[in-house]
């Protein structure tokens with residue numbers, strides 16, 4: 001049987017109201033007006049909206065859609081939607097299907113059940129959604145989904161898309177200023193381009209259902225290590241097993257229909273871990289597509305009797321999952337601004353953008369750290385698998401040498417005429433080979449883009465990207481301010497690059513980021529180290545961070561403060577649910593299992609006693625004593641955890657509360673886990689109440 005009755009070309013984008021569908025179905029002037037809106041982010045004329053809405057509806061009905069929804073991205077990591085049928089009235093016994101421009105442009109979902117920080121009490125509970133025409137509408141589950149931004153009635157942002165769009169606009173404005181200085185008069189738009197590599201675990205669904213921790217928290221709260229985990233790394237790029245391969249085929253097809261360019265799929269380092277990477281696209285579409293990818297990973301897994309785990313650390317002592325955020329800048333005339341280029345002028349422009357990024361990461365490394373600060377990611381960052389919590393930039397040897405020679409002025413030893421204005425004769429060929437990459441670096445230059453590796457697997461990539469865009473817009477702005485008023489552009493450029501290298505070279509590090517020495521050295525260099533989300537998050541509202549967001553019109557100060565409260569609240573809730581789940585599992589499942597097994601042992605002992613054997617010498621007596629000891633430890637650790645939970649839950653102030661979860665509750669959870677995991681290794685398999693790590697990790 002053929003796997004694909006249709007070709008990929010038939011399938012690809014078939015559920016997207018994309019450029020082709022628009023050109024086909026819209027009158028010429030409407031189409032070009034919409035194109036302008038899409039390209040330049042202009043507001044949509046009401047008449048245009050009506051025509052577009054109608055064409056969209058007809059297209060959707062032909063594809064079997066019955067409903068429409070404004071699809072948006074609240075402050076959770078998942079998307080939200082409220083479905084309305086197209087049915088508007090019945091005329092002479094026939095239903096009329098309608099969809100107006102007004103309905104396309106604006107929706108009014110009840111905002112009151114989405115996180116809004118303090119905004120709900122200050123403002124109206126109502127929110128509204130507004131169409132983002134830069135992302136195509138698509139059909140999912142017989143519903144026409146319209147990508148929208150979501151804000152409160154007063155206009156405060158309540159979602160992740162709005163700040164992302166604003167940040168893209170900020171980068172666009174500043175990058176164009178720089179391009180003009182280099183004599184580029186053709187580019188009219190600079191976009192951030194993103195290719196997110198998504199890691200995930202796949203486990204058997206039936207086993208998953210037997211574990212409350214996985215169901216309620218997305219990760220295992222208990223579990224002794226398996227005899228075999230990932231020491232041999234045999235799984236990495238290994239042959240994909242048939243059940244997984246079938247899942248991936250099915251997933252690809254679903255994603256392709258939605259116009260998502262799922263391209264690379266392979267096994268990851270840990271057993272049961274995999275990765276999916278799409279072809280990069282602009283930040284806004286990449287974010288929408290990554291949200292859909294996560295949704296379909298879960299949905300398609302279910303169809304195959306599997307469960308997809310997107311949590312950053314589903315299993316202790318096994319590699320966690322991240323989402324490498326590949327980031328670059330591209331002009332609408334097709335130039336990748338992080339592509340070193342061939343001519344000296346291209347090289348100079350490249351070096352300026354490179355320096356802007358280095359400076360941005362150094363000036364705002366704390367802010368960048370907050371963009372990945374979640375309870376789930378705390379298990380990853382700083383473990384010997386993911387980048388550390390300290391941010392540094394990896395450039396590779398070749399580029400580092402170029403910057404060093406600019407710094408010392410030693411580069412221009414060639415004949416004067418050959419020299420680049422900035423003092424380098426030309427850039428060496430930069431390797432794009434993956435083999436010599438530094439995989440321990442949190443922020444690595446990989447030939448023609450940067451790869452930010454700290455993002456958690458379950459997170460929306462909007463957060464890291466509006467931060468990256470904001471800080472890079474700011475440094476580009478500073479550079480443009482200086483260069484625009486320069487009397488001698490070349491000389492000022494050279495000076496600026498040199499100064500930037502001198503001032504910010506402390507953020508550059510090509511060595512092993514996992515090593516203890518680096519931690520020490522980073523401290524000496526004055527680089528911030530926020531080991532946990534609770535340490536990092538408050539820096540979201542440091543004055544210089546507020547300033548950069550406000551200056552580039554991404555957030556108001558008020559929005560930032562509310563957003564911080566939401567992030568702290570999400571952190572606190574996460575630990576709260578985890579600790580309650582732990583109490584429940586330990587009391588309802590683990591203790592009874594240990595007791596049942598002890599009972600069996602002690603009954604055996606009693607019958608031995610009746611035959612006159614010396615019990616104190618027997619192994620089962622020993623085992624019983626050990627189980628009793630661990631059960632006792634577990635029991636008292638549970639009491640302490642419960643007490644810690646009450647204490648933390650009683651605190652009102654968001655930051656103090658988050659601190660209490662971090663400092664009181666998490667250590668208490670560790671104390672519960674230790675004896676429980678030891679018990680798992682002592683209690684008979686058929687007594688143990690839920691599947692073990694070995695069951696879960698080698699089940700598919």
Ligand code: ADP
Nearest residue numbers: 193194195196277278279280326327328434449
């Ligand atoms: P690796 O695992 O070696 O890092 P992958 O092929 O798995 O490489 O992923 C690289 C990702 O980077 C892909 O999603 C790719 O589309 C993306 N990418 C490539 N060029 C750019 C660019 N200019 N801007 C943003 N992302 C890019």
Ligand code: MG
Nearest residue numbers: 197275277324
């Ligand atoms: Mg990869």
